[in-house]
Amino acid sequence: KQEVTQIPAALSVPEGENLVLNCSFTDSAIYNLQWFRQDPGKGLTSLLLIQSSQREQTSGRLNASLDKSSGRSTLYIAASQPGDSATYLCAVRKNYGGSQGNLIFGKGTKLSVKP
Amino acid sequence: GAGVSQTPSNKVTEKGKYVELRCDPISGHTALYWYRQSLGQGPEFLIYFQGTGAADDSGLPNDRFFAVRPEGSVSTLKIQRTERGDSAVYLCASSISGSSNEQFFGPGTRLTVL
Numbered sequence: 001k002q003e004v005t006q007i008p009a010a011l012s013v014p015e016g017e018n019l020v021l022n023c024s025f026t027d028s029a030i031y032n033l034q035w036f037r038q039d040p041g042k043g044l045t046s047l048l049l050i051q052s053s054q055r056e057q058t059s060g061r062l063n064a065s066l067d068k069s070s071g072r073s074t075l076y077i078a079a080s081q082p083g084d085s086a087t088y089l090c091a092v093r094k095n096y097g098g099s100q101g102n103l104i105f106g107k108g109t110k111l112s113v114k115p
Numbered sequence: 116g117a118g119v120s121q122t123p124s125n126k127v128t129e130k131g132k133y134v135e136l137r138c139d140p141i142s143g144h145t146a147l148y149w150y151r152q153s154l155g156q157g158p159e160f161l162i163y164f165q166g167t168g169a170a171d172d173s174g175l176p177n178d179r180f181f182a183v184r185p186e187g188s189v190s191t192l193k194i195q196r197t198e199r200g201d202s203a204v205y206l207c208a209s210s211i212s213g214s215s216n217e218q219f220f221g222p223g224t225r226l227t228v229l
Contacts, residue, residue, distance in 0.1 A: 043206060044220040089157055102148055102171065103218060105157030
């Protein structure tokens with residue numbers, strides 16, 4: 001059974017710091033991995049999607065890496081801002097051999113960026 | 116364009132009552148997913164539709180939960196004889212087949228069973 005773990009559960013940093021959020025998964029047979037942001041009381045906003053054949057994806061100040069063989073992904077946030085404060089969720093989609101399938105989520109890392 | 120929408124945004128009901136939660140996916144998205152998120156947890160999969168049919172309903176917790184998508188667009192999640200343990204945020208997501216399969220989520224419906 002696929003399990004997704006995110007460390008740390010919570011993180012507080014001063015504004016301007018670079019930071020790394022970690023995600024690990026137990027079954028390396030994944031189709032893709034997606035990072036989301038969730039603000040309090042809100043739905044999920046997709047940040048980056050990495051296909052199983054890719055090593056990393058970048059969007060603005062965000063960079064996500066994937067090491068499928070070791071079951072790990074990291075989300076790097078450069079020059080953090082108070083507006084980055086949110087819960088960040090990692091999710092993997094199992095490779096069923098088809099084109100669709102559900103996501104399996106970690107519990108998230110709650111990030112607080114202090115001005 | 117419009118994203119995934121869900122109604123109602125909040126629903127308060129009494130134990131034992133029946134509730135319906137609605138999801139409007141992004142236009143043209145053939146795949147639709149329902150997830151449930153409890154406080155402090157990540158979303159957990161409930162059911163997945165490809166078109167009108169339920170391709171995978173293995174996440175439904177018991178037979179009190181049922182979902183339909185009769186015309187391949189809007190979906191309704193139905194919960195009978197609600198229990199306090201059903202209280203959670205119910206999230207809907209959609210994606211387009213044959214692409215990166217990136218899932219886009221709605222704002223969720225917060226269900227509270229008293």
